Amino acid sequence: MDRSEFPHFLAIGTRWKDNDVYGHVNNVEYYSFFDTVINDFLIREGGLDIHSGTAIGLCVESQCTFKQSLAFPGSVDAGLRVAKLGNSSVTYEIGLFPAGSPDLAALGRFVHVFVARTDRRPVPMPKAIRTALEGLA
Template sequence: MDNDVYGHVNNVVYYSLFDTAVNGWLVEQGLLDIATSPAIGLVVETGCTYFQSIAFPETIEAALAVTALGRSSVRYRLAIFKAGVEEAAAQGHFVHVYVDRATQTPVPLPDPVRAALETLVV
């Protein structure tokens, strides 16, 4: 699935990379248990601008920042880089709205999540 018929990573894969970067960071920080966290972030908006192609098996790196924190939402800014390259291959944004897992209704960002996200605000 990594490379498409044109020999590079297809545009839809970048959104998966964004999702992995965000959720991976939340899991690493101890803020998200994918199976049991009572409040979860659902993606409500994404966008991506592409600058250069990447292809499997190239090693990539991701950068993550927060550009806005709302009552129940967070807007992430992300970039994907070829390993060791300073210019981004792609950059984009990703918006989570936090909802109650059971009811799927918006809830305020949990305090520990908000505190950790504040460390990423640019």
């Protein structure tokens, strides 16, 4: 998988705390990169209101395949695309690349289900979010 397969990118800086005792970014931080690129996109492009919107996205599944190490100091180019778009759910694929590199460091899968903020029951995703996500499919 290469960079051209991802229509959206966000540069994310690594932090001192991301490295573990082995000198590379710890595996749990990769999931934070996934959350960051997805939610940044939803807020900026889809109008997701994280504070008072009636619908919110809950992660119901995530996974990561590690290909190479990332490290601090550095930056990660997080690529985002939609693999499947349902009525209330979306499956994302995330490619993490060392800044400017064509080489994939990790490939992620992340599933959001949109639910009502009040009762956490599935609801159709908001139209503006659906429209933004269609551009990543």
